[in-house]
Amino acid sequence: MTKQKPSIPQGTRDFLPIETLKRNYIFDSIRNIFQKYAYLPIETPAIEKLSTLMGKYGEEGDRLLFKILNSGDFLKKTTNDDLINKNLSKLTNQLCEKGLRYDLTVPFARFVVQHRNDINFPFKRYQIQPVWRADRPQKGRYREFYQCDVDVVGSNSLLNELELIQIISDVFTVLNINTITKLNNRKILSGIAEIIGESDKIVDITIAIDKLDKIGLDKVYEELRRKNISDDSIKLIEPIINLSGTNEQKIDCLREFLQDSDIGLSGVDEIETMLDYSKLFELNTEIEFDITLARGLNYYTGAIFEVKSKDYAIGSICGGGRYDDLTSVFGLKDVSGVGISFGADRIYDVMSNLDLFPKKSNSSTKLMFVNFGIKEEKHCLPLLAKIRSSGINSEIYPDKAKIKKQMIYANKKGIEYVAMVGEDEINESKIKLKNMNTGKQSLLSIDELILALTF
Amino acid sequence: MTKQKPSIPQGTRDFLPIETLKRNYIFDSIRNIFQKYAYLPIETPAIEKLSTLMGKYGEEGDRLLFKILNSGDFLKKTTNDDLINKNLSKLTNQLCEKGLRYDLTVPFARFVVQHRNDINFPFKRYQIQPVWRADRPQKGRYREFYQCDVDVVGSNSLLNELELIQIISDVFTVLNINTITKLNNRKILSGIAEIIGESDKIVDITIAIDKLDKIGLDKVYEELRRKNISDDSIKLIEPIINLSGTNEQKIDCLREFLQDSDIGLSGVDEIETMLDYSKLFELNTEIEFDITLARGLNYYTGAIFEVKSKDYAIGSICGGGRYDDLTSVFGLKDVSGVGISFGADRIYDVMSNLDLFPKKSNSSTKLMFVNFGIKEEKHCLPLLAKIRSSGINSEIYPDKAKIKKQMIYANKKGIEYVAMVGEDEINESKIKLKNMNTGKQSLLSIDELILALTF
Numbered sequence: 057m058t059k060q061k062p063s064i065p066q067g068t069r070d071f072l073p074i075e076t077l078k079r080n081y082i083f084d085s086i087r088n089i090f091q092k093y094a095y096l097p098i099e100t101p102a103i104e105k106l107s108t109l110m111g112k113y114g115e116e117g118d119r120l121l122f123k124i125l126n127s128g129d130f131l132k133k134t135t136n137d138d139l140i141n142k143n144l145s146k147l148t149n150q151l152c153e154k155g156l157r158y159d160l161t162v163p164f165a166r167f168v169v170q171h172r173n174d175i176n177f178p179f180k181r182y183q184i185q186p187v188w189r190a191d192r193p194q195k196g197r198y199r200e201f202y203q204c205d206v207d208v209v210g211s212n213s214l215l216n217e218l219e220l221i222q223i224i225s226d227v228f229t230v231l232n233i234n235t236i237t238k239l240n241n242r243k244i245l246s247g248i249a250e251i252i253g254e255s256d257k258i259v260d261i262t263i264a265i266d267k268l269d270k271i272g273l274d275k276v277y278e279e280l281r282r283k284n285i286s287d288d289s290i291k292l293i294e295p296i297i298n299l300s301g302t303n304e305q306k307i308d309c310l311r312e313f314l315q316d317s318d319i320g321l322s323g324v325d326e327i328e329t330m331l332d333y334s335k336l337f338e339l340n341t342e343i344e345f346d347i348t349l350a351r352g353l354n355y356y357t358g359a360i361f362e363v364k365s366k367d368y369a370i371g372s373i374c375g376g377g378r379y380d381d382l383t384s385v386f387g388l389k390d391v392s393g394v395g396i397s398f399g400a401d402r403i404y405d406v407m408s409n410l411d412l413f414p415k416k417s418n419s420s421t422k423l424m425f426v427n428f429g430i431k432e433e434k435h436c437l438p439l440l441a442k443i444r445s446s447g448i449n450s451e452i453y454p455d456k457a458k459i460k461k462q463m464i465y466a467n468k469k470g471i472e473y474v475a476m477v478g479e480d481e482i483n484e485s486k487i488k489l490k491n492m493n494t495g496k497q498s499l500l501s502i503d504e505l506i507l508a509l510t511f
Numbered sequence: 512m513t514k515q516k517p518s519i520p521q522g523t524r525d526f527l528p529i530e531t532l533k534r535n536y537i538f539d540s541i542r543n544i545f546q547k548y549a550y551l552p553i554e555t556p557a558i559e560k561l562s563t564l565m566g567k568y569g570e571e572g573d574r575l576l577f578k579i580l581n582s583g584d585f586l587k588k589t590t591n592d593d594l595i596n597k598n599l600s601k602l603t604n605q606l607c608e609k610g611l612r613y614d615l616t617v618p619f620a621r622f623v624v625q626h627r628n629d630i631n632f633p634f635k636r637y638q639i640q641p642v643w644r645a646d647r648p649q650k651g652r653y654r655e656f657y658q659c660d661v662d663v664v665g666s667n668s669l670l671n672e673l674e675l676i677q678i679i680s681d682v683f684t685v686l687n688i689n690t691i692t693k694l695n696n697r698k699i700l701s702g703i704a705e706i707i708g709e710s711d712k713i714v715d716i717t718i719a720i721d722k723l724d725k726i727g728l729d730k731v732y733e734e735l736r737r738k739n740i741s742d743d744s745i746k747l748i749e750p751i752i753n754l755s756g757t758n759e760q761k762i763d764c765l766r767e768f769l770q771d772s773d774i775g776l777s778g779v780d781e782i783e784t785m786l787d788y789s790k791l792f793e794l795n796t797e798i799e800f801d802i803t804l805a806r807g808l809n810y811y812t813g814a815i816f817e818v819k820s821k822d823y824a825i826g827s828i829c830g831g832g833r834y835d836d837l838t839s840v841f842g843l844k845d846v847s848g849v850g851i852s853f854g855a856d857r858i859y860d861v862m863s864n865l866d867l868f869p870k871k872s873n874s875s876t877k878l879m880f881v882n883f884g885i886k887e888e889k890h891c892l893p894l895l896a897k898i899r900s901s902g903i904n905s906e907i908y909p910d911k912a913k914i915k916k917q918m919i920y921a922n923k924k925g926i927e928y929v930a931m932v933g934e935d936e937i938n939e940s941k942i943k944l945k946n947m948n949t950g951k952q953s954l955l956s957i958d959e960l961i962l963a964l965t966f
Contacts, residue, residue, distance in 0.1 A: 061623040062841040065558050065609050070622055072629060073551035073636065080552065092899045094876040096528035096904030097535065101559065101655050102611075103520050103577070122558070125578045125607055127645045131597050138593040142586050151606070152580055154520050156557075166517040167525055174527055176923040178909055181528065186557065190582045200556050213909035215888065222896070336892045364965065386517040421549040433670065434894075437791045441677070444547045451549030454633055454668035468631040469551075 067199030082400050086204050089226045090182040095206050098181050100163040106155045112162045119192045123152035156188040160205040168384035177210030205296050207395025216394050217359045218333045225339040232412045234366040236342040240326050240349040242356050247320015252292040266350035303345040356381045369405045374398045423450035423473045424466045435482050439502050446506045522654030533868050537855050541659050544681045545637040550661050553636050555618040561610045567617045577938045578607035610642040615660040624841035632665030662850025671849050673788045680794040687867045689821040691797040694783050695804040697811050702775015707747040721805035734861040790870045810834045823861045829853045878905035878928045879921045890937050894957050901961045
């Protein structure tokens with residue numbers, strides 16, 4: 057074996073303890089709130105059949121799937137002609153039967169259909185797992201990253217949408233992030249397309265409107281024209297795209313504009329109900345009905361959500377919506393669902409940049425015994441066992457190294473307290489406890505020490 | 512898109528909520544104990560460079576690595592000759608640059624070397640992540656499974672070995688599994704090989720001895736002969752393989768047998784020290800010094816460990832040892848480490864089969880409000896918010912379905928309490944609470960309900 061300079065693939069990351077503890081703080085906070093709202097966890101394998109994944113994310117998505125080379129004779133199904141002619145897309149299917157999970161939504165749909173007889177509907181599930189995309193890596197975009205999804209399938213009730221807003225409010229309250237939650241409804245967008253006589257172009261229209269924030273009004277019009285939306289139609293939409301005022305004013309205005317579209321009006325009703333119900337709580341997120349919110353994904357059919365940090369610009373940190381037909385591709389019709397996904401990596405970036413992580417963590421190490429040698433360590437080990445069984449994360453430096461070296465270790469690890477037990481302390485049955493932040497030292501019995509460090 | 516009967520790849524698994532909650536109980540228990548002993552978490556990417564992984568697990572391991580097809584023109588580096596001649600192993604390296612993590616040890620060694628300047632030595636880390644192996648799936652063997660590794664690198668102290676024994680005892684105490692922990696030391700095996708004059712065959716000898724449990728004494732002798740160990744040598748080993756008695760008796764016997772081997776005696780000293788120190792605690796695992804324990808992995812150089820359930824036969828549920836040279840392949844010499852790995856999937860099987868999971872979990876749902884309609888749900892929603900903010904996992908059935916349907920849902924989900932609030936209860940500001948196990952009903956105020964469900 058030759059020596060290698062070690063490195064990891066582009067777009068992937070190692071996480072040091074300090075980073076992992078912070079990431080786990082985010083995951084644990086989100087998980088606790090999902091559970092408080094009665095969602096239960098599932099897990100699906102990282103490896104799915106390519107037949108499950110292909111064709112679900114568009115052409116771009118198919119290209120960005122990580123594909124796994126078949127084991128054994130991977131050329132078994134190929135022909136020399138295809139190989140020599142580099143018939144890549146055909147060959148891919150022959151070389152690979154499996155791929156890495158691209159998101160948690162398609163595996164969830166597959167899961168619901170596959171296990172429909174073991175599932176209790178309405179099925180409220182959460183799932184926190186990594187996904188992989190062979191995207192070009194860039195700042196804030198990784199090839200391996202976590203999604204935290206929460207969905208309910210098998211219920212049309214708007215209470216589910218409402219609950220997702222409460223979850224958004226609770227999660228970002230716990231994480232200390234000021235947010236704005238944008239709401240819209242695909243039915244309203246369908247209604248608008250219907251009113252202006254461009255129903256068949258609803259996808260193009262929503263994708264164009266979705267870009268308003270990023271590319272500005274003129275470019276949106278340009279894109280609409282490029283998609284063959286007539287100038288008359290664009291003129292008709294104009295007041296809608298420029299809609300302003302309070303949520304109530306927008307609703308009034310739309311109710312008039314959409315008066316001849318049943319689907320449009322039903323979308324307005326849904327938004328109004330959600331806003332009405334949301335007043336039952338003190339929500340800690342600003343709710344804005346934003347008609348330009350469309351979200352690119354085509355499977356949404358009702359409410360759509362998007363959450364942004366108010367104090368740090370990084371795009372959306374949570375988003376989702378209602379989908380009426382996600383499971384039908386796997387053979388199960390008429391199962392409506394609604395869900396949102398929290399972007400843990402972006403949330404991490406927001407919290408890092410705004411310094412929002414709590415200073416102390418229950419997961420880090422609180423106490424270290426200095427190691428003075430064999431006699432002392434034999435005395436300290438049972439004390440340490442007692443301290444640990446009181447739930448205090450603690451350790452003894454494993455070697456009789458120089459005191460300075462041991463102290464540097466404790467400092468670097470961010471350990472708050474150091475215990476010193478030499479011959480005097482052994483004779484007195486005491487422990488000298490040093491607070492590493494203040495430098496204060498006290499001579500304590502084992503019980504006093506545990507009391508001091510537990511409260 | 513054509514409809515598909517959904518399924519997942521051979522050897523992978525979906526986990527339903529009930530299974531995921533139990534698995535999380537295992538992971539959380541293990542994590543808490545790792546942290547109590549001052550180990551800190553790291554994470555490494557699922558995808559590693561093949562150059563990091565290949566050649567580290569033997570020929571068999573290379574074959575069992577899941578390899579990821581390069582993006583874009585994956586035939587870029589291949590020649591038509593190699594393709595047509597099916598030069599598979601050469602082609603694999605040209606088609607694939609990345610693979611899935613096969614264990615947590617090699618990525619950890621890579622991590623230590625790569626981040627050596629950001630690491631605080633002695634580095635006590637734990638890592639709980641899935642690994643992938645293209646093994647033939649069979650009962651209890653999966654292609655995607657979790658490892659829970661805990662290691663300390665950069666310290667030669669036997670206190671680390673001792674601590675791992677304490678961790679084993681604590682983990683299986685919390686999980687309620689009766690265990691036996693077998694100890695041995697590779698230095699003793701080296702000493703034995705030296706004494707019988709077969710030092711160069713130490714690997715063959717340990718691998719053969721390691722199989723004693725599985726294949727019996729005669730087959731072990733057969734294998735030793737096949738590896739060209741002389742009959743004289745085998746005769747010499749005989750009393751060692753058949754060693755019996757207490758740990759102390761075994762040590763006395765070996766000390767005599769190994770009197771002319773420095774390395775052998777140093778192994779005996781280490782075992783003796785570990786057994787001596789372990790008497791400082793009340794350990795909840797039976798400790799047995801077992802000279803036939805060898806563990807197949809060649810990188811172990813000192814202590815080796817293996818833990819088995821005493822009440823359910825399933826092979827080892829935890830194992831590990833000391834390795835003196837794991838990082839040198841990545842360019843960092845003289846960093847000794849010791850660690851163990853808990854097999855979460857086997858632990859799950861033991862606990863399932865012995866019915867050891869706690870009946871109640873903090874992660875499941877405790878209370879459901881029955882949904883009687885719009886007026887009632889509007890009354891209940893703020894009550895539900897208050898209950899949730901008291902930390903009680905709870906929900907309201909999202910639709911005004913038939914009561915029976917709602918009750919079946921609660922029952923299937925294992926929800927303990929159901930709250931009913933109709934017109935009478937609204938007028939009285941009360942909640943009718945039903946215990947789903949006993950059938951008992953009580954009329955409570957919101958504060959009384961929270962008190963009843965929190966304590």
